[in-house]
Amino acid sequence: MRGETAVVLGGSVAGLCAAGVLARHFDEVIVLERDQLPPDAKHRRGVPQSKHPHFLLNSGRRAIGEIFPGFEEALIAAGGLHLMPSMDAAYCESGGWAPRKSGSMTMVYSSRVLIERVLRDKVRELPAVEVREGVTVTGLRTSGGGTERGRVVGVDYRVDDTPGRLAADMVVDALGRGSSVADWLVEAGWSAPPEKTLDARVTYTSRWYDLPPAGRRPESWWWKHLVVTPTQDAGDHPEEHEFLSNFFPIEGDRAIVCMGAWGIRMPRDADAFEKAVDRVRAAAFGRATRACTPTSEVHLTRSTGNKWRRYDLLERPPLGLVCIGDSICAFNPFYAQGMSSAARSALVLAELLHDHTVLDLAFYRDFLARQKKSLDVPWMLAMARDQAYDFATGSEIVAPWRRRLAARLSWPVFNAINATSREDAYVERTFAEVFNLDRSLRDMATDPRFWFGILRYRIRQRLGRTVVPGGFDDQQDPPGTDYTDYTGFANRTDRTGPGGAGASPSAEADLVHD
Known part of the structure; x- marks a missing residue:
């Protein structure tokens, strides 16, 4: 065991994932949640975004599955839909409906409230975890604030009008975008963490x-x-x-x-x-x-700005404190990165608790460094799009020429990737890995094979030798034809053009083994 008591602030996805990790390393884990948690999949005041769609990316699915074995099966049993987007979703792109075909990516579709309910069920199976509801956290208990040995040693809270306090060997901040923990740390003597922000309205x-x-x-x-x-x-x-x-x-x-x-x-x-x-x-x-x-x-x-509190840049980070989810890095929710990024951070915490026997300065510096590396992946994706807007505000706005370049290139590049993915398995898999946070945008941007695939497809496109048609009329219903067996490289003399005579189904072998 790494300690007697860990306290988690917040019982949403980030907090529940953290509790699942801590339960393996602490005698008791106490989750403090302001809301009264519903027994079923229902909305609650503390998660207003639950009324919108939520994607659980593949990296997030795997992370949660490592923390809570059987999570995905439980989510599907509760009604979640296990689908292959390229076959089960209709995409209207710039030129019209995209063709339907098999792909490398699957997803589990469900509401946010069902995801949380299944996670709560998993947490309730852990004897070390106690979830206290109707509790408002009002401050931190600290010692030596701002010094090299400064540590968070507990929390203050309130239940109705009754105050209370808890001692803790570790406190996890999972209070979300509106977390006051950074302010409480400043009051206790620490420097405010530098912030990176970008709001694209x-x-x-x-x-x-x-x-x-x-x-x-x-x-x-x-x-x-x-x-x-x-x-x-x-x-x-x-x-x-x-x-x-x-x-x-x-x-x-x-x-x-x-x-x-x-x-x-x-x-x-x-x-x-x-x-x-x-x-x-x-x-x-x-x-x-x-x-x-x-x-x-x-x-x-409207609360969609990107905000990263850079605790990793503090000269003296507070010992005894870990921040997970939106409390440290909140993304534009349109990019569906929040839950998966939180679960990935919880998995980083699990790895560090396994590797370190003492929760000292080395542990917290190591955690912050590895968490930063994990958060770099979704942050770069969010910036790539939101920095393209003239009306964006924040510390991460870029020079006008870079905004114009991003605005001019982002959609054409996206269109080229999508089109190439219809006939190039490597490009399709690589982009799916980036979308699912399994690979960084930087890795993709510097991958010669990836860009060679796109260049090759564009040349074939100009020569009229592509195989899978696209751009179906967006005023009509999306076509349900399955073009999986038509994918392949048009490197044979019997290919005459998109979907034309000679587009042989056997060409799939040319693609699959590339």
């Missing part, structure tokens, strides 16, 4: 729907998930064409319809929301939404 709005009964759904609904990306047309068009829109499937034959954009006011009420879905540039999005029954109000979120 993203706003998104969601509404929950019941799907039609299975026997009454349109025949064209082969898909489970609809995605419509923003237009790249510089001409006149409705502002709804600038939306990134999701018809996101969750448990219980339901969907969350979500629309968001950078720097645009989003609909706040039901009437405006319903009108907006009809003006999204792919007509199927509005038709699908109108075929469903709304079951909630419209939920709007």
